[in-house]
Amino acid sequence: MSHALPPKPLTARACGPLQGRVRPPGDKSISHRAFLLGLLSAGETRISGLLEGEDVLNTGRACAQLGARVERVGDGQWTVRGVGLGALLAPAETLDFGNAGTGSRLMMGVVGGHGITARFDGDASLRKRPMRRILDPLALMGAEVLEQGEGGRCPILLKGTPDPAPIEYRTPVASAQIKSAVLLAGLNALGRTTVIETEASRDHTEKMLAYFGATLTSEPFGEHGRKIALEGRPELTPKPIAVPADPSSAAFLIAAALLVEGSDVVVEGVMTNPLRNGFVATLKEMGADIEVLETREEGGEQVADLRVRHSALTGVVVPADRAPAMIDEYIILAVVAAFAKGVTHMNGLQELRVKESDRLAATAAGLRANGVAVVIEGDDLIVEGGAGACPGGGLVETHLDHRLAMSFLVMGLAAQKPVSVDDETMIATSFPTFKPLLAQLGADCFS
Ligand SMILES: O=C(O)C1=C[C@@H](OP(=O)(O)O)[C@@H](O)[C@H](O)C1
Ligand SMILES: C=C(OP(=O)(O)O)C(=O)O
Known part of the structure; x- marks a missing residue:
């Protein structure tokens, strides 16, 4: 791939x-998330200052494969016409994330919480990176891994669930990618999805979800941690994003x-x-x-x-x-x-x-x-x-x-x-x- x-x-x-x-x-983290939330909200999200790096562009292409209309309208200016939560299309081709851990792992969360099946792949570097850390919580929510490379690595064929179980999940390592994947899958769950991290990781997903209208709380947990709780099936409303x-x-x-x-x-x-x-x-x-x-x-x-x-x-x-x-x-x-x-x-x-x-x-x-x-x-x-x-x-x-x-x-x-x-x-x-x-x-x- x-x-x-x-x-x-x-x-x-x-x-x-x-x-x-x-x-x-x-910012690369915010740029990935801007495309993903654009996909998940019905209507047009306008993005300015997007990082036009290959990692982010691959996420944009993957969003288009799931049904969004993703358009470059100027230097760093993009629009995403999203299909909305619960309405994603099954991609006909493999989602190729190139070199990007963030793009692939966050999108696994999105697919895991929808009733669609998608194949995830990337370059030789991405094929070496551990994905079980994402697939394990997604399995608890009801997603199924149909095919995988050795040790839970890409290429991965993931079958999501249209009705993900709301879970409380403690991340095994401080990782915004694990936290974000669980929250993105939890968006489509009936009920509250909770992520506990003992060391707080970057909070861009939480901030952007709240900005798009999701009900979410984030409170301190222990000395350095956070407990984040997200109410499922929110009405996500597109908002302009300045990166x-x-x-x-x-x-x-x-x-x-x-x-x-x-x-x-x-x-x-x-x-x-x-x-x-x-x-x-x-x-x-x-x-x-x-x-x-x-x-x-x-x-x-x-x-x-x-x-x-x-x-x-x-x-x-x-x-x-x-x-x-x-x-x-x-x-x-x-x-x-x-x-x-x-x-x-x-x-x-x-x-x-x-x-x-x-x-x-x-x-x-x-x-x-x-x-x-x-x-x-x-x-x-x-x-x-x-x-x-x-x-x-x-x-x-x-x-x-x-x-x-x-x-x-x-x-x-x-x-x-x-x-x-x-x-x-x-x-x-x-x-x-x-x-x-x-x-x-x-x-x-x-x-
Ligand atoms: O969520 C994100 O945007 C990122 C999280 C970090 O990875 P981990 O979640 O694996 O720590 C970081 O290394 C990566 O560049 C971007
Ligand atoms: C680890 C990085 O990114 P990713 O996990 O998205 O590949 C990075 O950009 O340094």
């Missing part, structure tokens, strides 16, 4: 100071500005949702000069312009309970840590093993290839920084993982020797404007 492009290597070399203002693309800038994409621009000497950059409109801001919080603890210039609300989220200046950084201990708020930022944090003074100890990274690649192993390998001392101890990553200097000079294997590619290219902008990645094509899944935006800041240092 998935049309695989031939790998395209890319090298980044040291560049002069980064200067200017830049706005990262729309704020993605903090996970912003992370690469912020890191580049911190690492390249003399840089002074403003990254605009970055979503500062507390369940997404662990990276900036950690950088500040490391001594990063990040000034919050203007806070405001965009599309129901707090956003801010961040002024970032080159900074001398010091290693820190990153607590395990911060992982959900920066789960996609550990690779770039590890790269930043390679330039810090002293050791950075990142705790509790077991979930990194089941992302687009085994990010724990691949990050360590990439650092070693570039002369950085690193140890994996259990589920922890320990990086020894070079106090402002990082040797570089390595070739990094990216294993179809966009964030590995971008993180090590950022390393190359500040390292002593150029850094190469074996494939840049996957960057298009989440941040197609990565190179042009860096070039806009003066970092036109890729070849």
Whole structure:
């Protein structure tokens, strides 16, 4: 499944100071959800600022296969004419989610709660990712897995139920994808679906469901958790969605500005949702000069312009309970840590093993290839920084993982020797404007 492009290597070399203002693309998590809620509500949902990355576009195509009319009406502007809850069509062809865990898993929730059957598939990376974590709660609700790859992996043929059982489900790991899949299936249940998470994960699904008119409560559970309860069969009403800038994409621009000497950059409109801001919080603890210039609300989220200046950084201990708020930022944090003074100890990274690649192993390998001392101890990553200097000079294997590619290219902008990645094509899944935006800041240092 998935049309695989031939790998395209890319090298980044040291560049002069980064200067200017830049706005990262729309948030990937919110963009996926905008398409899905558009599908599930009858009428027209207008979306602006959508991330036009391959992951999100695949979700849009899948929504069209289930009956929605999905149209691009301008740059980042889309409309979705949804069929509404309970009225989805069975797709004639396989739903191909490419590289996207989020798109495939959330859509499994949607299909699982409807009386339709759909085949889910994706690229070689997606075919390695665990799906039982989604299929298990969906089975409790009445969905059936008719076919599956080894160990509950894609390709998966899922038969949903027209009458899902409302369940109370405790997520086994902190995962917004598991929580969202259960809630999306629970939308079509007669009764209340409850999800309990002991570590709170990103809350975009809850916020968007409430915005579209669903009755939903979210209350604290234990020290760091949440209990979310959703009343089934709501009247979902389409609402305009303005997608704020993605903090996970912003992370690469912020890191580049911190690492390249003399840089002074403003990254605009970055979503500062507390369940997404662990990276900036950690950088500040490391001594990063990040000034919050203007806070405001965009599309129901707090956003801010961040002024970032080159900074001398010091290693820190990153607590395990911060992982959900920066789960996609550990690779770039590890790269930043390679330039810090002293050791950075990142705790509790077991979930990194089941992302687009085994990010724990691949990050360590990439650092070693570039002369950085690193140890994996259990589920922890320990990086020894070079106090402002990082040797570089390595070739990094990216294993179809966009964030590995971008993180090590950022390393190359500040390292002593150029850094190469074996494939840049996957960057298009989440941040197609990565190179042009860096070039806009003066970092036109890729070849
Ligand atoms: O719900 C989402 O949009 C996401 C949740 C996270 O995954 P998990 O739910 O597996 O932690 C994250 O890594 C992914 O990039 C996006
Ligand atoms: C883990 C990621 O995404 P997904 O799970 O959607 O593939 C990511 O973007 O880093």
